[in-house]
Amino acid sequence: MYISANLKSICKNSGGIVANPSNPLIIQSDSSLLLEVYNEKFEIVRNELTKFAELIKSPEHIHTYKISALSLWNAAAAGVTLNGILDFLNTHSKFDLPQNVMIEIKTIYNRFGIVEIVKYEQNPTKLILNIKDSNVEKEIISNPKLKKFLIEKIEPQKYLINLLERGDLKIACFNYNIPVYDIAGYTDGEPLDIKIRDVALSGHRFKLRDYQLMAADAFYMSGTNMGGHGTIVLPCGAGKTIVGIDIMSKIKTNTLILCTSVSAVHQWIREILDKTHLTENEVGEYTGDKKEIKSVTVCTYQILIYRKSKEDDFTHFSVFQSNKWGFIIYDEVHLLPAPIFKITGEIQSTRRLGLTATLVREDEHEKDVFCLIGPKKFDTPWKVLEKQGWISEAKCFEIKLPLPKEQLMEYLIADQKVKFNIAAKNTLKYQVVKDILLRHYGLSILVIGHFIDQLKEISEEIKAPLITGKTVNSIRDQLYKKFRNGEHKVLVVSKVANFSIDLPEASVLIQLSGTYGSRQEEAQRLGRILRPKENNVSYFYSLTTRDSIEEEYAHKRQRFLAEQGYSYEIDFWKQEEIIWDNKD
Template identity: 50%
Template sequence: MTKPLTVQSDKTMLLEVDNPEYEACRDLISKFAELEKSPEYMHTYRISPLSLWNAASIKMTAEEIVEGLVGFSRYSVPKNVINEIKEQISRYGKVKLVKEESGELYIISNEMGFITEIANNRAVQPFVDGMEGDKIRIKKEYRGHIKQALIKIGFPVEDLAGYDEGNKYPFNLKPVTGGGTKFGMRDYQRASVEAFHAGGRNEGGSGVVVLPCGAGKTIVGMGVMQIVGAETLILVTNTLSIRQWRNEILDKTDIPESDIGEYSGEMKEIKPITIATYNILTHRKKKGGDFTHFHIFSANNWGLIVYDEVHLLPAPVFRMTSELQAKRRLGLTATLVREDGLEEDVFSLIGPKKYDVPWKELEAKAWIAEANCIEVRVPMEEDLRMRYSVADDREKFRLASENPEKLRAISYILKKHATNNILVIGQYINQLEEISQTFKIPLITGKTPLPERQELYQAFRSGQIKQLVVSKVANFSIDLPDANIAIQVSGTFGSRQEEAQRLGRILRPKSGDNTAIFYSLISRDTNEERFGQNRQLFLTEQGYEYEIYTLDQFKETVPEEVLSK
């Protein structure tokens, strides 16, 4: 049998989709390489230093990687690629940051060549306090800065300098939730907590847990909080997320409500467990001024900081985090992909990947819903096509995104799934308002007051309403367990993380039929198609396949008697 993989000397790999060994090969290489292109028959992956260091951080060995490549490769694996894998995997952990009894911080390595190279590199010299024999003394306040500088020159540092314990705050997870159902952590949730904590040793205590939306990242967060047993600062994306974290903590732990603080635009409480939004942290009174609320990081002697949706962490919070390296730091995310290219900063400042589980693995065990992805390509009317042809690229994308013919596609989908719980998700408010008015579906945008939002979400959860139109506010941290159909009408250019987050809105496990469908509406023969292919990269890497229909083909899948209603 012909093997599915071609490994090229430029460190790219071509994976043949129709090969019987495709899935097994994809599951292996996605642990240490990144998917770059996914046309129909041949997917392109690239091996990078960062992808290898993340593999090393979850204990993958060079031998395991090379053996896998050799086993799946059609041709011999180029020697330079094997050497690069061995070199980069060996670099992870070769350079260590340690704290000696004196309290001084040092960079150490068994390889004196590394120490000499680092000591003489201009990028690290501002953070160095001199050489002492075979080690480099670091200025204490620059623990994060030195890690950032070193990763950029190819030295991923293993930080073993330890942590401040912070104020103690012990609590217990409940065996039965507030709602009366039996509660216990799932095996993968417990494994991720243990991988992060590492028995309290310095090898643990900072890093990122990667789990699909709907797989219980909040529960992992609470598990880490409980095992660390210290006062905790939790950073989240918006005020609604604050309420959801608060409700989960009250439902599944014995922490009293009086010990949970909210730090947002509306309230400024500092309690043993404080939940704050990224928005409030990046607030400043004038452009270029100081960040008004950064004092929250020192307002309590925190023992743990949790970064929810760490792939959305704003750049200013990275800057603050570089000065918080003595605190235990947990990042939670469905995808390490960042559209701003700051994955290296997540690695060096929050920590390396500690635990990752493939989405399809959890789907197979019914921990998340089984999802089908369908792309419907919609035509453009002639007048709009003429406007599109003379527009600049940005305007082209908007015209394609707001194509009125998408209303016809929505109509077919709503009729086909009339009894289901449907979310219509989009980028452009005018388009969403038109959809809301045309189909008489309630609309939630960033301007919808919080009480009204909560009321509509609750009505959806209770089954009082079956359909909701939502803007980008629904990209993350909304808990609508019964939503099983999503219709994406427009998005942020080629954002892979947004695609993953939106699919995540319908992945929570369902009672009964545990399936969900994710529709993407794309204007045919436009730049929206190209951006759509890029958006789909992360989910393709996770094993999701997109069925593609023209609008007429999709219409044929809707029963005639349903269409005529």
């Protein structure tokens, strides 16, 4: 049996007796959980912890998790039972579960479902807020910010609320640790007979994978009011688009799909036409290039939030009312812009699905996704799908480089922001990119970064095409197509390629620079190379400057992937070890 020195210290300082020394988990009285990495039960425990706890930090030996209200309520909505959580913690903890933690978990978990929004049959413009606990009722009535939503008391513990304030009420209650379970049902959209093909138009037999079927069923819930709203979390490359299409075929109604980019719009349209019996006359594109409203319409977030000035209205918000939508899909829901949150709060009577690889939001608005789109309905660990062969095995490397002498003095005297820019633009990175390209010669390789000037320089040095936000959509599509068919083996891309780009051939990604400590960006970039492929192995390289502020941000970026079981092999490169010199 192995117990790390860190855990020995914790055990000693706690004054407790290790009742189950072979277990990997220590549960502390502040609801933090310490998980020992080098324990034979680590992987099993980690996969279960992610269902009801959040990873806080993940250094080499001990990972720290935190049980929060949001993590518990998402677990409750996904069907994880209270007894299941408590039994799991008791079974895998070195010590007895602290009594205060047990009480807190029970208190928070049991709040889920106490307050419900249900349908009011007598008036379609009103709903009923059903409060099952008298203490919670008093809490709501005594709080002016919550009481303002209550129009009239119609029965004991039942109040009328306005239909259009449904979303605002849920957010307001959440802010006071009162989750609202919305089972008021939905307004039916225009019927649309959507059928999935057994053989795709591309000629391949088409069948959903088991986990895709489970995800779709968890959301749909046999068409009851218990389903119809929520978020599905699956790794990049696991086929979230297919899950969305399957749910469309169950609901069978006019559908609005919101995406992050025009390329993603085109990808959705290709998949829908390929996998269903819908025709081009029934599937429309609403972007800066086209303005089509059809039975199924796919548009970008950017076009929806466009306005001439901050004082003007959002010109294209009319899309939400332009058709009798019965279903809205929010692709990459973790990127949902604030104005879309606002209008989503006003259309809570429409079935809505969020799709994402990670619910992490750098603006900490995860609660808005929970309240307005719906709770997490399905999640599966990335490593589980990797073992099953549904996504590629990823080998991750962090290559740490020294800063050249000519940049070092400038770095030392700069402020924090400039320090980051200098470190991220370390010129030695160009030589390392060439080295990696040579090592993986013949494979399809993406070089991605944050700084456009840096990307232009590397594009010229390695003579590879470049895609940025300013690249017109038609050229982007041509370059992506050439990359997919092997005509271009290397493609340099900015952050426009972070999301919803289907490049299954990509098996190597080199990250020159990133958006500070963004965990979601790191996960999405890894996702560009996770599509299953012939040898099913991919390589992810993150280039950072050693002993710099960029190194600190890199560790923050890697946190979500660490939660999913990925580890980075650290490689320290010296300037003289790089096979290319600046003359090349």
